[in-house]
Amino acid sequence: MSQGKNVGIGMPLKWPYPIRYREETEVSADVLVLGGGLAGCFAAISAARKGLKVVLVDKSCTIHSGAAGTGIDHWMGCPANPASKITPEQYTLSPTETFRGGYSNVIATYIMARDSYDVLLELEKMGMKVRDTEDEFKGADFRDEKTKLLFAYDYENKHCVRIWGTGMKPALYRECKRLGVNIYERTMVTSLLTEGGKQGARVVGATAVNTRTGEFYIFKAKASVLCMCTPERLWIFSTEWTGLVGRDGPPTNAGDGHAMAWRAGAEFTMMERSDHEEWGGSTGIGSMMFSSGSSFATWYPCSIVDANGKEIPWVDTEGKPIPTISQRTHPAPGQDFFSLVLGGGEGGTSSVPHLIPDLAERIKKGEFALPLYADLPGMPQHERRAIFGLMVGQEGHTWAVYRNLTHAGFDPDKDLLQVYELAPAPPGWRRLRYGGLAHDWDLKTNLDGLYAAGQQIFDGCGASHACSTGRWAGNKAAEYAMRADKPVLSREQVDSEKARVYLPIERSDGIEWKELESGIAKVMQDYCGDTKTEELMNIGLKSFSEIKQAEASTLCARNPHELMRTLEVLDILTCCEIIIHASLARKASNRWLSFERLDYPEDDPPQWRKWVTLKLEDNEVKVDELSLDYYGSLKESYEAHKK
Amino acid sequence: MEKACVTPNLVTPNKPVIFDANVCNGCNRCVEVCMSDVFMPNPEKGKPPIILYPDECFYGGCCVKECPLHDKGAIRLNWPLMQRVRWKRKETGEHFRVGMLNPPPPNTRPPA
Ligand SMILES: Cc1cc2nc3c(=O)[nH]c(=O)nc-3n(C[C@H](O)[C@H](O)[C@H](O)COP(=O)(O)OP(=O)(O)OC[C@H]3O[C@@H](n4cnc5c(N)ncnc54)[C@H](O)[C@@H]3O)c2cc1C
Ligand code: SF4
Ligand code: SF4
Numbered sequence: 202m203s204q205g206k207n208v209g210i211g212m213p214l215k216w217p218y219p220i221r222y223r224e225e226t227e228v229s230a231d232v233l234v235l236g237g238g239l240a241g242c243f244a245a246i247s248a249a250r251k252g253l254k255v256v257l258v259d260k261s262c263t264i265h266s267g268a269a270g271t272g273i274d275h276w277m278g279c280p281a282n283p284a285s286k287i288t289p290e291q292y293t294l295s296p297t298e299t300f301r302g303g304y305s306n307v308i309a310t311y312i313m314a315r316d317s318y319d320v321l322l323e324l325e326k327m328g329m330k331v332r333d334t335e336d337e338f339k340g341a342d343f344r345d346e347k348t349k350l351l352f353a354y355d356y357e358n359k360h361c362v363r364i365w366g367t368g369m370k371p372a373l374y375r376e377c378k379r380l381g382v383n384i385y386e387r388t389m390v391t392s393l394l395t396e397g398g399k400q401g402a403r404v405v406g407a408t409a410v411n412t413r414t415g416e417f418y419i420f421k422a423k424a425s426v427l428c429m430c431t432p433e434r435l436w437i438f439s440t441e442w443t444g445l446v447g448r449d450g451p452p453t454n455a456g457d458g459h460a461m462a463w464r465a466g467a468e469f470t471m472m473e474r475s476d477h478e479e480w481g482g483s484t485g486i487g488s489m490m491f492s493s494g495s496s497f498a499t500w501y502p503c504s505i506v507d508a509n510g511k512e513i514p515w516v517d518t519e520g521k522p523i524p525t526i527s528q529r530t531h532p533a534p535g536q537d538f539f540s541l542v543l544g545g546g547e548g549g550t551s552s553v554p555h556l557i558p559d560l561a562e563r564i565k566k567g568e569f570a571l572p573l574y575a576d577l578p579g580m581p582q583h584e585r586r587a588i589f590g591l592m593v594g595q596e597g598h599t600w601a602v603y604r605n606l607t608h609a610g611f612d613p614d615k616d617l618l619q620v621y622e623l624a625p626a627p628p629g630w631r632r633l634r635y636g637g638l639a640h641d642w643d644l645k646t647n648l649d650g651l652y653a654a655g656q657q658i659f660d661g662c663g664a665s666h667a668c669s670t671g672r673w674a675g676n677k678a679a680e681y682a683m684r685a686d687k688p689v690l691s692r693e694q695v696d697s698e699k700a701r702v703y704l705p706i707e708r709s710d711g712i713e714w715k716e717l718e719s720g721i722a723k724v725m726q727d728y729c730g731d732t733k734t735e736e737l738m739n740i741g742l743k744s745f746s747e748i749k750q751a752e753a754s755t756l757c758a759r760n761p762h763e764l765m766r767t768l769e770v771l772d773i774l775t776c777c778e779i780i781i782h783a784s785l786a787r788k789a790s791n792r793w794l795s796f797e798r799l800d801y802p803e804d805d806p807p808q809w810r811k812w813v814t815l816k817l818e819d820n821e822v823k824v825d826e827l828s829l830d831y832y833g834s835l836k837e838s839y840e841a842h843k844k
Numbered sequence: 845m846e847k848a849c850v851t852p853n854l855v856t857p858n859k860p861v862i863f864d865a866n867v868c869n870g871c872n873r874c875v876e877v878c879m880s881d882v883f884m885p886n887p888e889k890g891k892p893p894i895i896l897y898p899d900e901c902f903y904g905g906c907c908v909k910e911c912p913l914h915d916k917g918a919i920r921l922n923w924p925l926m927q928r929v930r931w932k933r934k935e936t937g938e939h940f941r942v943g944m945l946n947p948p949p950p951n952t953r954p955p956a
Contacts, residue, residue: 214894216848217884261879264910270879271904337956367909387881412881415848440855440899451879451902493929510934578934586956594955601905601921603955606929610940610948616931706848760848762881762897 216760221416222703230256230383231682232675233422235390235407236458238267239664240655241428242373243320243671248426248679249380256420257382258409260389260765261453264374268430268450268656273366273664274499274596275353276331277540278310280360281318284345287358287538289314290835295537302793303810303829304471306660308642309670311835317665320672321362327372330365341583342530351587354501354553356530358538363587366595366664387412389765390457391702393425393465393651398694400817401466403649405688408698410768415706415761417699421690423682424650426674427638428667431656432456432776434769436631436730437478438722440715458657460772462638463779468647468816470827471659472636472783474794477731478626491593492602494575494618496556499596502529503588504579505556505620508570512579517554526581529554574617589613629726633780634795635660639814639827642842644674647816650685652678677842704756705767711755714767720748721774729781734800738781745778779815786813786824850896857924860901861908863892868918874907883907892919 232248234241237259245257259266279285280292293311294300300307325331332349333339343352343363351363377384394406404425409418433450463469491499496515504526505513517523518532518539532538539553563569577585590613594603611618637659638646645652654674655667728741753771758764787794788801789809812827832838860882861874870890875883880900883893905921908914928942940948 213849214884214896215887216850217887220846220848222846261881262877265877265879265904265906267879271902271906441857451904452900453879492923492927572930574932576934590953591956598902598904600909600955601903604905604908605921605923605942607951607953609942609944610950611931611942612948612951615933615935616940617934619930619932621929760850763850766900 218413218761220761221411221414222706222761223415223417223699225417225419227419227421228256228383228385230254230420230422231424232256232678233407233420233425234258234382234428234675235425236267236428236430236655236657237261237263237377237384237386238428238430238655239269239369239373239667240657240671240674241267241426242370242377243668244426244428244652244654244675244678245377245382246373246380247672247675248682249377249382251676251679251683253679253682255380255382256385256422257377258385258388258390258407258418258420260387260412260457261451262386263377263384264371266370266451266453268454269366269597269664269667270370270451271367271597272595272600273369274363274592274599275663276317276321276362276364276366276665277663278313278360278665279317279321279362280314281316282321282350282359282362283348284350284352284359287360291538292360293835302805304660304791304793306658307830307832307835308640308838309644309658309661309666311832311839312644312673313663313666313669315839316669316672320665320668321364324369324372324668327376329368329372331362338583338587341587342527343583343587351591353592354530354540355532355538357532360538361540363591364595365591367600369664385409385418388418389768390429390461391768392698393427393461394419394421394690394694395465395648396689396691398691400464400819401648404465404651406690407461408695408702410702410761410764412761412765415764417702419690419695421688422650423685423688424652424678426671426678427458427462427646427651427653427657428655428671428674429456429458429657430454431635431637431661432459432633432773434718434722434773435633435777435780436475436629436722436725438715438719455769455773456776457769457772458653459637459779460775462646462648462651462653463775463817465648465651466817467651468639468814468825469636469659469779469783470639470812470814471794472633472779472815473787473796473813474634474636475631475780476634476795478630478632491596491599492606493622494573494620495622496575497622499592499599500575500588501553502526502584504576505573506576506579506617507573511569512576513556513560513569513573515554516557518552520558523554526584573620575620576617577613578615578617585613629730631725631730633776635662636780636783637661639812642832642838643677644670645677645681650681650688652681702764702768705758706764708755708757711757712752713757714763714770717748717753717756718770718773720752721745721770721777724748725777725780729777729784732797732799733784734798735785738785741781742778742785745774745781749774782815782822782824783813786815855899858898859895859922860898860903861895861919862922863919864917865892867913867916868892869913871912874911874919877906877910879904879906
């Protein structure tokens with residue numbers, strides 16, 4: 202078979218797209234949606250349904266862009282479905298689930314808990330498959346026979362739905378098109394425009410650059426919704442691991458939204474929280490995590506056996522041994538309901554039954570022999586098919602995993618797939634866990650005209666969260682746009698952004714983005730790693746300010762694609778600075794935020810039980826605080842803002 | 845008009861997908877749906893796209909999924925060697941690996 206040689210290796214190729222650096226296109230909208238992932242598409246759809254002129258700008262190709270672009274399998278946080286035995290209030294405030302010692306975004310969680318079933322039905326109408334219409338799983342413990350919905354994790358309480366999520370982005374994309382949303386793809390938003398060009402003023406639009414032609418865009422809008430997800434490439438970088446080593450997010454989610462909102466004066470919180478990578482030793486960190494055996498997430502509740510076929514025992518959420526497979530999916534009498542909470546952190550992975558926590562030590566003592574395997578053949582037939590066939594098949598990356606493994610001859614009825622996830626990641630390999638924009642019940646930020654949704658807001662995670670908050674923010678932005686004054690842009694602000702954006706293509710000898718990105722990652726590992734001190738973090742900030750003046754001021758890009766990566770790394774640098782500022786501001790350790798300060802070891806002392814917020818004011822970092830219960834009363838606030 | 849040029853990066857692994865030039869018709873659908881813009885269209889019409897930025901591949905396989913000729917093998921996702929997992933047949937204890945020579949016959953059961 203001809204493998205299609207890498208034609209270009211060694212010889213320069215002509216850039217395939219026309220080059221239009223600095224040429225301007227101006228576009229106006231009522232509602233401008235920035236980022237075309239789950240939250241962005243839903244925001245655009247809900248604003249378009251109100252009959253407004255909606256423009257959506259996406260750095261990637263909207264049909265498959267964003268963290269869910271290759272699929273998802275769990276629709277979490279769906280207690281409003283008819284088969285659920287728990288209420289949205291229980292779900293939102295459950296101490297072992299989402300609430301996490303109070304360090305939880307209760308507003309967004311509650312919006313999700315209330316709305317996500319309705320949102321799921323909308324996705325079904327758009328053409329995504331959500332139930333077992335062929336009755337393949339008829340009679341399975343995890344199926345609700347009436348609705349034909351399939352559930353994951355807690356089969357008793359049924360609040361997490363298994364879905365055919367590879368169809369989600371294509372369905373949303375088609376719906377945006379159908380409703381006349383004007384989509385600009387391969388267009389990287391670089392900055393927010395504010396009234397009078399002032400930091401902290403009303404947001405009236407954005408600038409962008411096309412990642413193939415280099416053309417410059419000026420978007421003008423009455424209201425904007427920021428939906429660019431969370432930064433993925435902060436502490437770790439290597440070109441030899443897949444996907445630029447985003448733990449599981451795509452490389453396009455580089456924190457641009459965080460950086461541009463920061464520069465515009467928007468307020469952030471939870472930015473000090475980061476978790477140590479859990480899966481450093483699995484087959485190629487990140488993107489391959491579902492192609493090997495596991496008992497976790499997509500592979501839940503698969504049995505794991507050792508090299509001699511001896512089963513690894515499971516324990517329940519309280520650490521008690523549970524000998525049967527069915528106990529992994531049913532809480533014991535008197536125990537709280539459970540599901541894997543994506544933003545789990547401390548208490549997160551243990552919020553579901555799991556393998557014995559001292560497995561590594563017991564392997565060392567000789568009780569279990571390596572390697573370990575996922576024992577699909579030992580699982581009941583419905584479970585086996587749900588894990589390998591539905592979940593592996595629909596989860597991100599796994600359409601290809603199912604295809605590649607079965608083509609290679611793997612048969613879940615007969616074969617044990619090796620487990621690779623035991624080796625811990627190296628020290629300092631961390632991941633930002635959900636710091637983002639602070640917001641009110643309208644999902645409005647502190648800036649007029651700027652709304653946000655999905656993982657752009659703090660403590661946001663998951664598809665149902667992104668879709669539900671996206672829909673909500675789109676509605677609220679539309680309402681604002683209907684009563685807002687005409688937006689007026691500052692030409693001076695546009696010109697200075699334009700000058701900044703094209704600097705890298707004007708230079709010819711300096712460093713390229715990859716070197717800067719690895720340098721930034723090293724600073725983060727060294728000075729904002731697993732343990733933090735005032736001295737270390739101040740050196741970190743000093744390093745960044747030196748790097749900005751020296752190396753980063755020599756960045757070069759040879760074409761619009763590299764220009765995109767170069768601008769991303771500058772945004773990554775800004776995100777890292779926000780993280781260090783936030784980490785300096787919290788002078789106390791906090792297990793709920795996976796935040797360890799050597800110089801302030803006391804865990805979660807009462808005077809620090811609050812959100813630390815920060816923003817730029819006249820280009821100075823301004824630290825403030827917010828009480829943990831700032832969301833007020835759940836039901837009343839929800840009803841008052843739903844309308 | 846200003847000019848831009850490029851040389852493909854020599855990084856490893858550098859072949860996230862493998863095209864079969866005998867099957868691929870150069871329609872460039874895979875170029876359009878790639879979330880990371882890894883490819884560029886081949887300057888020669890009708891030929892498979894060129895892999896320009898292999899290290900930016902997310903290995904989600906959207907390019908394969910959307911290719912109208914994927915079942916004929918026009919494009920396949922090529923896991924790097926370090927990610928080619930192993931498995932063991934429970935009954936017989938035989939060992940297998942993605943990428944091995946003389947693999948077992950493919951399992952043709954479609955997903956749910
Ligand atoms: C492999 C994988 C599996 C997952 N599985 C599940 C699951 O089973 N269940 C679940 O609930 N969740 C799952 N998630 C998480 C879920 O996909 C995310 O939480 C969700 O997609 C977040 O939505 P979002 O809209 O905030 O961001 P995204 O969907 O990531 O969208 C961000 C968008 O912003 C765009 N963008 C970024 N920067 C710019 C810029 N500068 N200009 C213009 N556009 C920009 C991107 O192109 C993208 O379209 C999974 C995630 C991954 C990576
Ligand atoms: S691989 Fe498939 S999608 Fe890509 S150009 Fe060839 S035929 Fe078209
Ligand atoms: S697997 Fe995904 S990121 Fe990689 S080339 Fe294909 S579409 Fe692009």
